[in-house]
Amino acid sequence: MVVSRRPLDRIVDWAITLFLIALAASTLLPLVHTLALSLSSKQAVAGGLVSLWPVGFNLFSYEYIIQDEKFWRAFGISLARVAVGGFTNFALTVLTAFPLSRSAQAFPGRNVFMWLMVAGMILNVGVVPWYLTISQYGLIDSFWALILPTALPIWNVVILMNFFRNLPKELDEAARIDGANPWQLLWHIYLPISLPALATVTLFSLVAHWNSFFDGLILMNNPDNYPLQTYIQQLVIAQRTVLQSGQAQLLGRLSNNTLNAAKLFIAMIPILIVYPFLQRYFIRGITLGAVKE
């Protein structure tokens, strides 16, 4: 019996594997299609000839975008918000998670603060009062409007707090006996041994900053202040677009379709670059929050 089942087993193995590879490839086809569109000629795109391989290969869209100041300004704003916002998220996550990982005896009020955090996480305020508050603070059209409202990622705080709580108590006691204060304990003991957890939550917040478009849309009145996702959203989705004048010969060879495809693809590149790191850490991140003593 066992022997006769083996060849069938082999076939089933291959069938499942091939099916899943096809399924997985199909999740990527739309991305490949976009890349192909961005590299094809205007006529081929208009005629619907392009599927997964460029037709009438050219780089005109990319040549145009390289000279497009508005695109690069938005790209720069996005990079800046990823850097500043990512750092702010990191610092606040650590500074908030550490005291919350202490016992209520060591940190009186810990449970009250914890409940406030959880309340803040689940009380999802509507967009209107959120907007009114931020405009009341005078943050409209300010870069800080992209940073401060999301500066404290509570879910990351909870993940990191749970991680801290699961570290062996002996570490704590040893450092205490050596006379370390909480700052030294955090800086010399907790941070170094929590690097994988920190990498995970930080990567999540970097991606969130890069991908965010809505805050840029409602908190920036001047389109010059849009981050890249908002800029692309207005261009591709809301279709508020005027091709930049001045590059007449290039324009003749371009269409909005090829140009938009190229912009979408360029906006994906930073994610593709960090993707290997994401993949390495996010599995841990997903299980991290759930594991407790």
Next chain:
Amino acid sequence: MHRKSDTLAYYVMILPGLFLLVAFTFVPLFYSVIAFQKFNPARGIQNSPWVGFDNFLFLFRIQDAREVFANTLFIAIGKIGLLLIVAVVFALLLNEVRFAGPKRLIQTMVYLPHFLSWVILAGILRTLLAREGLLNDALALFGLKPIAFLGQPATFPWVIIFSDIWKEFGFEAIIYLAALTSIDPTLYEVAELDGASRLQKMLYVSLPGIAPTIVLVASLSIGNVLNANFDQIVNLYSPIVYSTGDVLDTYAYRVGLIQGQYSIGTTVGLLKTVVSLILIGVSYWVADRFANYRIF
């Protein structure tokens, strides 16, 4: 041996986070009182007239609001249910793949869309699903007429549901894959000795093994049945499909911020918050009761 200076250090550490929490979550919550006003931005909260529950009664009366509520439930529940099924089936199948290389490759491919923004994906989908887009070209090969996927009320909610599954099923499967690796291998060996086929092992060992995780995910999703995903819908919908595609969040945004009816928009948001709060309470109770799960 808790020292006073230590306690002080903890307070200093938590202060910045607490300040931001108050400034950007609790203050806006206070601003929600304009749901009980006829708010006029020029006059501010202090001088705008109070109208009691008029805005709530108005919403309960109009057709739009009922439609929006039904759309939200339909789309959110459709996503939660189908995503769970697809992710579980995918995880079970992937668990059967014996070749390490292809297994990694498959995982690398299916997790990627999770990290791309809805702005980008909506841009891609709008081209792909257009009348002259790639998907309709493919349908034409089978002799089917082109379908305006995003342009008709009948198909729109399904595009939302399936595109969400397309983006998230791989990522959603991670938690099940983790659960599958922690199943005791001797269970499979025993099943094999008893002559269980591959399918039987999948159904009677693997599936029960991840059942607690499925229960956990399902109970935690109860809190999400009013979340249809703003980013996705706002970037894919258009006035033609409002009748089936407009959801609470998009409605609150359009009425409140674009049309400037601040009080009505806030009322929609407040109603959603209150109902969600109850649902989240229920979901955590269910998760604790049936899956032994607490977030902290």
